[in-house]
Amino acid sequence: MSLQPRQRAGRSAAALALTLAGSAAGLIAWSRLGVDHRKPLPPALPGRRARLATRRAGDVSFYASADAEGVPLLLIHSINAAANAYEVRPLYLHFRTSRPVYALDLPGFGFSERSRRRYTPRLMVEAIHATVEEIRRRHGPAPIDALALSLSASFLARASLERSDAYRSLALISPTGFDGQLSGDGPPDGHRGRDWLLHLLDRPPLGRPLFDALVTRPSMRFFLQKTFGSPAIEEDLLAYDHASAHQPGxxxxxxxxxSGHLFPTDSTRLYEQLRLPVWMLHGERGDFVDYRHVPRVAGRPNWRVETLPTGAFPHFERPGTVAAGYEAFLASLRGGPADRRV
Structure with missing residues (x-):
């Protein structure tokens, strides 16, 4: 006897449920038994690594190479599934011989606190504030230079607007917020987070297994190729990212x-409000080449916008060219790039 349509639908639904349950159970077992969540994580950069216990951003880690004299430079990595201070390594290595250089691990990444909490632009800004305050405590109250990659450029922009006396200049490499999708004229100090999606993703028992599936080596290579716009990625960066993504939390x-909680609602407006000298650099290859709103700032006297035929991490592909361009920008500031103190 053939089954009625309702019976067939019921059996199909039951089979689907069993399949999904089995897949989930398999994913959880693979994550718990087959993935090392405590891979050794060496320092991303040379120099001394320090931690700040902050009230608003939690424990924040940063690297310091401060043997040289000059205006301190703070470097800030981008935001992605495996972000960390290794992303600024070519710039850190270049400038550490001529000036004090610091590199921040933003909250939730690298050696900074990775607790389960809501990560927002405000949290990142507070971490930048705390780090800049510590740098100025070490080197004196004179303003510093700061450089940020990708989405973190909007965090740095807000931090500088809130404490403009702390900065001499800003450098933004491949900044997010000039494209058609993520440009922002929305409410100030807001984010685009969807709480329902965050609650769906970041909860046991499936949260960590889902993330483990996202940060396999093939998956990470795929996304780095989209960033570089080429199969020729930085292999050492991939290796470090993989280790960093397999830490607790x-x-x-x-x-x-x-889930969108780290994307500001007002990034374009932030850039338009900047009055400090700004050096902006972006590539012309890969998935991150939509800079349609750059004309809103490019003609301003405090902005210098440059491009290179690279992907979104030009400092890995052409480190000498990027360093020379940034040094030329710094040399145009009063006191020159070193601005050495006696």
């Missing part, structure tokens, strides 16, 4: 990124 900040 590594999933929490990336899930906030995926």
């Amino acid at each position: 590594a999933e929490h900040a990336p899930f906030c990124f995926i």
Whole structure:
């Protein structure tokens, strides 16, 4: 006897439910038994690594190479599933011989606190504030230079607007917020987070297994190729990213990124409000080449916008060219790039 349509539908639904349950169980078992969540994580950069216990951003880690004299430079990595200070390594290595250089691990990444909490632009700004305050405590109250990559450029822009006396200049490499999708004239100090999506992703028992599936080596290579716009990625960066993404708590900040909580609502407006000297550089290859709103700032006297035939991490592909361009910008500031103190 053939089954009625309702019976067939019921059996199909039951089979689907069993399949999904089995897949989930398999994913959880693979994550718990087959993935090392405590891979050794060496320092991303040379120099001394320090931690700040902050009230608003939690424990924040940063690297310092401060043997040289001059205006301190703060470097800030981008935001992605496996972000960390290794992303600024070519710039850190270049400038550490001529001036004090600091590199921040933003909250949720690298050696900074990775607790399960809501990661937002405000949290990142507070971490930048705390780090800049510590740098000025060490080197004196004179303003510093700061450089940020990608989405973190909007965090740096807000931090500088809130404490403009702390900065001499800003450098933005491949900044997010000039494209058609993520440009922002929305409410100030807001984010695009969807709480329902964050709650769906970042909860046991499936949260960590889902993240483990996202940060396999093939998956990370795929996304780095989109960033570089080429199969010729930086292999050492991939290796370090993979280790960083397999630390305890590594999933929490990336899930906030995926659910939109780290994307500001007003990034374009932030850039338009900047009055400090700004050096902006972006590539022309890969998935991150939409800069349609750059004309809103490009003609301003405090902005210098340059491009290179690279992907979104030009400092890895052409480190000498990027360093020379940034040094030329710094040399145009009063006192020159070193601005050495006696």
